[in-house]
Amino acid sequence: MVKGIVITQLSSIEKTAIIGGTHNDPFAVLGPHRIAGRLIARAFIPGATSADAFMIDGTPAGTLHMIDPAGLLEGSLSITEPAALRYHARNAAGDWWITDPYSFGPVLGPMDDYFIGEGSHLRLFDRLGAHKIAHEGATGVHFAVWAPNAKRVSVVGLFNAWDGRRHAMRLRRDTGIWEIFVPDLGEDEPYKFEIVGADGKTLPLKADPFAFRSELRPATASVTTAPLAHEWGDADHREHWRSVDIRRQPISIYEVHPGSWQRRNDGGFLSWDEMADRLIPYAVDMGFTHVEFLPFTEHPFDPSWGYQTTGLYAPSARFGPPEGLARFVDGAHRAGLGVLLDWVPAHFPMDAHGLSHFDGTALYEHADPRKGFHPDWSTAIFNFGRREVVAYLVNNALYWAEKYHLDGLRVDAVASMLYLDYSRKADEWIPNDQGGRENWEAVKFLQRMNVELYGAHPGVMTIAEESTSWPGVSQPVHEGGLGFGFKWNMGFMHDTLRYMAREPIHRRHHHEDITFGLLYAFGENFVLPLSHDEVVHGKGSLLGKMSGDRWQKFANLRAYYALMWGYPGKKLLFMGQEFAQAAEWSEARALDWHLLQEPSHDGVRRLIGDLNQAYRSRPGLHARDCEAEGFHWLIVDDAARSVFAWERRAPGEKPVAVISNMTPIPRYDYAVTLSEGGRWREIINSDAVIYGGSGIGNGGQIDAGASGEAHITLPPLATIMLEPIRG
Numbered sequence: 001m002v003k004g005i006v007i008t009q010l011s012s013i014e015k016t017a018i019i020g021g022t023h024n025d026p027f028a029v030l031g032p033h034r035i036a037g038r039l040i041a042r043a044f045i046p047g048a049t050s051a052d053a054f055m056i057d058g059t060p061a062g063t064l065h066m067i068d069p070a071g072l073l074e075g076s077l078s079i080t081e082p083a084a085l086r087y088h089a090r091n092a093a094g095d096w097w098i099t100d101p102y103s104f105g106p107v108l109g110p111m112d113d114y115f116i117g118e119g120s121h122l123r124l125f126d127r128l129g130a131h132k133i134a135h136e137g138a139t140g141v142h143f144a145v146w147a148p149n150a151k152r153v154s155v156v157g158l159f160n161a162w163d164g165r166r167h168a169m170r171l172r173r174d175t176g177i178w179e180i181f182v183p184d185l186g187e188d189e190p191y192k193f194e195i196v197g198a199d200g201k202t203l204p205l206k207a208d209p210f211a212f213r214s215e216l217r218p219a220t221a222s223v224t225t226a227p228l229a230h231e232w233g234d235a236d237h238r239e240h241w242r243s244v245d246i247r248r249q250p251i252s253i254y255e256v257h258p259g260s261w262q263r264r265n266d267g268g269f270l271s272w273d274e275m276a277d278r279l280i281p282y283a284v285d286m287g288f289t290h291v292e293f294l295p296f297t298e299h300p301f302d303p304s305w306g307y308q309t310t311g312l313y314a315p316s317a318r319f320g321p322p323e324g325l326a327r328f329v330d331g332a333h334r335a336g337l338g339v340l341l342d343w344v345p346a347h348f349p350m351d352a353h354g355l356s357h358f359d360g361t362a363l364y365e366h367a368d369p370r371k372g373f374h375p376d377w378s379t380a381i382f383n384f385g386r387r388e389v390v391a392y393l394v395n396n397a398l399y400w401a402e403k404y405h406l407d408g409l410r411v412d413a414v415a416s417m418l419y420l421d422y423s424r425k426a427d428e429w430i431p432n433d434q435g436g437r438e439n440w441e442a443v444k445f446l447q448r449m450n451v452e453l454y455g456a457h458p459g460v461m462t463i464a465e466e467s468t469s470w471p472g473v474s475q476p477v478h479e480g481g482l483g484f485g486f487k488w489n490m491g492f493m494h495d496t497l498r499y500m501a502r503e504p505i506h507r508r509h510h511h512e513d514i515t516f517g518l519l520y521a522f523g524e525n526f527v528l529p530l531s532h533d534e535v536v537h538g539k540g541s542l543l544g545k546m547s548g549d550r551w552q553k554f555a556n557l558r559a560y561y562a563l564m565w566g567y568p569g570k571k572l573l574f575m576g577q578e579f580a581q582a583a584e585w586s587e588a589r590a591l592d593w594h595l596l597q598e599p600s601h602d603g604v605r606r607l608i609g610d611l612n613q614a615y616r617s618r619p620g621l622h623a624r625d626c627e628a629e630g631f632h633w634l635i636v637d638d639a640a641r642s643v644f645a646w647e648r649r650a651p652g653e654k655p656v657a658v659i660s661n662m663t664p665i666p667r668y669d670y671a672v673t674l675s676e677g678g679r680w681r682e683i684i685n686s687d688a689v690i691y692g693g694s695g696i697g698n699g700g701q702i703d704a705g706a707s708g709e710a711h712i713t714l715p716p717l718a719t720i721m722l723e724p725i726r727g
Contacts, residue, residue, distance in 0.1 A: 010072075014029055015067075015068055019044070019068060022200075023168065024151050025171065029042060030043060031082075039080065040074060043073045044070075045089050046070065046071035048089035050089070052087065053086070055086075056137040060078065061085060083103065084100070084103045084136045084138055086099045086100070101181060104181045106172070106179060107144070112175075116175045119387025123395075125395050128144045129143075129211060129313065130222065131227070132187060140182050140183035141185040141189070142181045143180050143182065146178075147176065147178055148363075149363070151196045153196075176388075187224050187226045190221035190223050191222055191224060192208070192222060193206045193208065195359055198360055207310060207311065207353045209358070211313060213314050215317060217318075233330055233334055234333030234405060238405065240459075247485075248622070249289075249622065251461075252287065252616070253289070254291050254292070256291055256294070257293075258296055260585070262593070272328040273324050275328060276328045279291065280332050280337060285609070286578060290338035290340050295343070298317065303588075306342070310349060313399060343412065346381065346416050347377060348380055364392070365380035366383050368430065370430045393449065394445075397449050401457040408462055409453075410465060411446075413465060414464045414465055415465075415466050417439060418439055420432060420437045464484040465488050473487040485525060489527060491517055493530065498513055499514055499662075501545050501546070508641075511642070521568045521628075522627060522628045526568070526625075530574060535581075535584055536585055541581050541584055558686035558691055558692070559686050562660070562684055562721065568624075570625060579602065579604055579605040580604040603690065603691040607686060614656075614721065618654065618683075619650040620648045620723070629649065630648055631646060631649070632675070634646050641663065641667060644658075644659070645657065654723050654726065655675050657723070658721050659714060661715065661716065666716050669711045670713070671709065672709075675708055677707060680704060685698075685715060685721075686715075686718045687720075694715065694716065696713060696715040
């Protein structure tokens with residue numbers, strides 16, 4: 001130690017706390033301070049014996065000398081006011097430069113504290129996390145993280161040798177937010193938070209809950225990144241969806257797992273740019289209106305398919321940097337294709353680096369496992385009664401719509417959120433204050449999320465995966481509903497697939513599997529989902545679910561698809577099912593694209609393309625998907641022959657008749673009374689030769705009498721669609 005230059009008597013307790021990384025307010029000790037009328041500075045620079053201080057503009061500001069051999073320095077400053085400082089540090093082996101993070105003031109302000117405190121901050125993604133900024137004359141990265149019960153929080157990374165003593169953060173006591181500006185730090189730097197809990201124990205290093213980029217698994221660090229600076233060219237696309245009633249638009253969704261739609265020749269994942277080159281033109285050519293991705297937010301475990309995410313704000317590193325996702329979305333929009341994300345606000349995995357016990361307490365989750373632990377997935381359940389948690393999730397929904405221009409969110413596992421006793425035995429859950437099983441905190445969260453998202457981004461859609469009879473899922477919040485745009489029609493999927501699995505001879509006894517769903521088809525704004533959930537866990541493919549021999553399986557599947565595209569509701573089809581993938585889906589490999597070389601599989605693909613074209617081009621098939629006036633039964637009770645017939649209608653538009661024969665027996669001269677007389681064109685016949693069928697049909701058109709009476713040929717195991725020829 002250099003003698004005769006100690007200017008303050010820093011207590012040994014504080015010295016030990018700074019050097020040992022246990023001080024809970026290092027800003028009170030380090031950096032410039034006025035003491036007894038003198039401006040001094042202290043710095044902790046391990047390895048340094050002295051350091052010359054300079055202002056950011058290069059003005060000399062004094063010299064600091066060692067007051068502890070661990071690297072604690074102190075000295076008088078020649079400047080008159082506290083300022084940001086750089087140090088030219090030295091020891092016997094050499095010298096180096098370092099900018100003092102403790103010489104900078106806070107970045108967050110009192111208005112941030114106010115809105116964060118009341119849970120109403122709607123720009124958290126601009127304030128928390130890691131942001132590359134200019135601050136008080138320097139450039140660097142500002143870090144901010146919520147950990148109200150921690151004794152100390154440090155940001156660590158390669159830039160400080162993962163040493164938690166070097167960048168201990170400032171606590172904003174009113175909000176529990178810890179922040180620090182690290183000057184001279186750039187992008188592409190891995191980092192985590194080192195958190196000391198209230199019990200004094202250091203937790204496993206934590207990834208940033210607001211990380212905008214992450215390392216590729218199995219690594220788990222967050223990564224600094226420049227602000228997304230994509231020049232968007234999708235104004236026309238976004239304006240279109242803002243200007244229409246989305247319920248009355250054709251919506252046909254292609255559900256995609258980005259890691260297994262296709263793979264590179266070496267088996268690796270496609271990048272976002274590679275997907276843009278392949279997936280966008282394919283989906284457009286097939287006639288889909290939207291691509292819906294299984295969660296591409298960061299997740300450590302591939303077999304979770306993304307549903308156990310540890311990085312809600314970070315596009316997964318599996319597919320390249322975040323900018324690639326922005327380019328994909330922009331390219332899709334320019335091609336007229338919307339992009340949706342499967343979003344998981346219900347629960348999160350309990351990986352040590354994630355949100356679980358983030359600051360040593362149950363912060364994002366409930367402490368009581370009867371509310372905070374999900375028995376089906378062994379995950380933690382978000383605490384929807386905590387305003388900071390609700391704000392975190394609401395901001396995430398806003399983030400994807402604003403920063404990446406996503407067209408909407410399909411919200412996963414809504415039923416598990418709504419019911420406190422979901423998948424629990426009688427003694428495994430806690431009733432609400434009224435003694436019921438409804439989770440009113442989750443209800444309020446979902447309502448607020450929808451209100452904020454639709455309010456800030458008109459034209460987006462939210463879709464609930466909700467499998468119960470909870471009322472008003474897709475009704476507006478001001479009418480007492482949850483506020484979703486749409487709800488998955490799980491009843492349609494279960495009933496109709498059960499019907500199609502039956503041998504045709506038995507279908508007459510289960511006619512209601514098709515007809516019953518029309519009793520409630522307009523109680524919500526429905527999406528008809530043939531999703532990934534139906535082709536995993538031993539369920540086989542959709543083709544495999546169909547009854548009969550190989551020919552009948554393909555015929556059944558084609559008939560089923562045509563029935564579904566003629567049924568009220570928006571459409572969703574999981575990847576691979578559009579060409580009748582034979583094998584059950586696996587996230588570990590690409591789809592079996594070679595099957596398209598077989599006419600039977602390519603025929604199904606052609607049918608889906610034609611169904612999408614018919615659905616999109618004919619308002620009768622889509623404009624009243626969510627309204628009872630858009631549907632009219634023609635034949636509801638012919639169970640003996642397993643025939644169904646209805647018309648889809650829209651005001652001022654041509655009706656479309658949908659007729660299904662769910663037996664392998666052709667029905668010739670079948671009597672149907674249509675809504676108007678004259679000639680009707682056969683626009684879809686799922687038994688057409690081009691689709692792999694037998695070619696039985698009506699020669700392209702039929703003639704109806706003046707009152708609409710018609711005699712039609714119904715192909716075996718097939719659905720046909722007819723529209724009137726006018727003028």
